[in-house]
Amino acid sequence: MGTRDPRVDAYIARSAEFARPILEYLREAVHQHCPEVQETIKWSSPFFDYRGPLCHMAAFKQHCAFGFWKGALFLADAKNAEAMGQFGRITAIKEAPGRKVLAGYIRQAMKLNEDGVQPARKTKDAAPRPPAEVPGDLAAALEKNRKAAAVFAAFSPSNKREYIEWLTEAKREETRQKRLAQAVEWMAEGKPRNWKYMQG
Incomplete structure (x- = not known):
């Protein structure tokens, strides 16, 4: 059985009004499709662990963010330009992944953790990037x-x-x-x- 952390309840309760239904939607989806998930708080945000970090969510002043710890391995087209996570700035439930899509992503993330797959580490002998030019x-x-x-x-x-x-x-x-x-x-x-x- 999974666990629910009262700190996550408190996090959602003190989030902006628009953010609460989004966070609840994401939270319930994770619990529904990963019944063994364990909730916790890391870096001041709710995290969901299943045999290691699975996914996380956060609320900001004007948007929410949601992402998978190993999302780079199965979300190649993620729009992670300006927001934490892989789904951009979520300001309403309709902007979050749909239930079926989310279920598929959760299952993929679970399988990666079950198989012990780790994100590819950057090789040390890769050529360093030149310093960015200051505008x-x-x-x-x-x-x-x-x-x-x-x-x-x-x-x-x-x-x-x-x-x-x-x-x-x-x-x-x-x-x-x-x-x-x-x-x-x-x-x-x-x-x-x-x-x-x-x-x-």
């Missing part, structure tokens, strides 16, 4: 904020690249300016781009 607007913004500039300079190449790609992927200038302001604010606080997902 002019980001460089100018950092010049005006010493604290943020110092943090950015100390970042690893991957942490720098995450901010740069987030900025350059913005399709509208208005979006880019908002991201630029947010990036500098977070860097001044010593935060990497994906700091929200690292909280334990």
Whole structure:
């Protein structure tokens, strides 16, 4: 028999009103198709374990996210551009995978864990990616904020690249300016781009 964690109940209860039915829908689907699943909280979000991490969900101010721990192995067309998980920004139940589709994904994820399949590790001898080029607007913004500039300079190449790609992927200038302001604010606080997902 699976288990339900009261911390997940509390997480759903304190989520935004629009998010609660989405989280309940995803939670019930996981329990229905994986009766032995164990709930827990990792990195401040609900996780579902079945012979290892199976899937996870999270609620944000304006969207929810859902993903499979080994989703990269069976969700090649996942739209994971700007949201945690593989299904983009879910703002309503109709934007989440349908019941039959979700059931299939859950079964695939369970089979991977049952078979002990691990995601392919990156080989150490792979050629390192060149450092990302800092856009002019980001460089100018950092010049005006010493604290943020110092943090950015100390970042690893991957942490720098995450901010740069987030900025350059913005399709509208208005979006880019908002991201630029947010990036500098977070860097001044010593935060990497994906700091929200690292909280334990």
